[in-house]
Amino acid sequence: MRMTRFEKWFVNRRKEAERNIGRVCECLQKVDARNIHDVLEIGCGIGAVSAHLANNYEMNVQATDFDPEQIEAARKTYPESDRLHFAVADATDLAFDDASFDLVLSQDIFHHIPNWVVPLLSVVG
DSSP states (O other), X not given: OOOOHHHHHHHTSHHHHHHHHHHHHHHHTTSOGGGOOEEEEESOTTSXXXXXXXXXXXXXXXXXXXXXXXXXXXXXXXXXXXXXXXEEOXXXXXXXXXXXXXXXXXXXXXXXXXXXXXXOOOOOO
């Protein structure tokens, strides 16, 4: 389910990005982040969290979002690099092999996925 213009305005604010980055950094403090190299962010929006992980933790981040406009904004705001890649993708039909990532994260997206079923393997935080 695509976001409305208002929702995009709300979630793409700098304050919201800082909150989400803070949440992720808080969780990373509870684990040995040195062992996290490859990351998938599902529902990356304009890419603030993904860019932060790539730039500050030197992680290789594949960031996805269902909305092409969000990915376009992400690429404009945070240019892609060897460590940061953005792609339009459906969270219910991802093209990655099992066990491709050390960390998979998403925030505030489940209400946008109709009929979602997620097996929880482990939760940090």
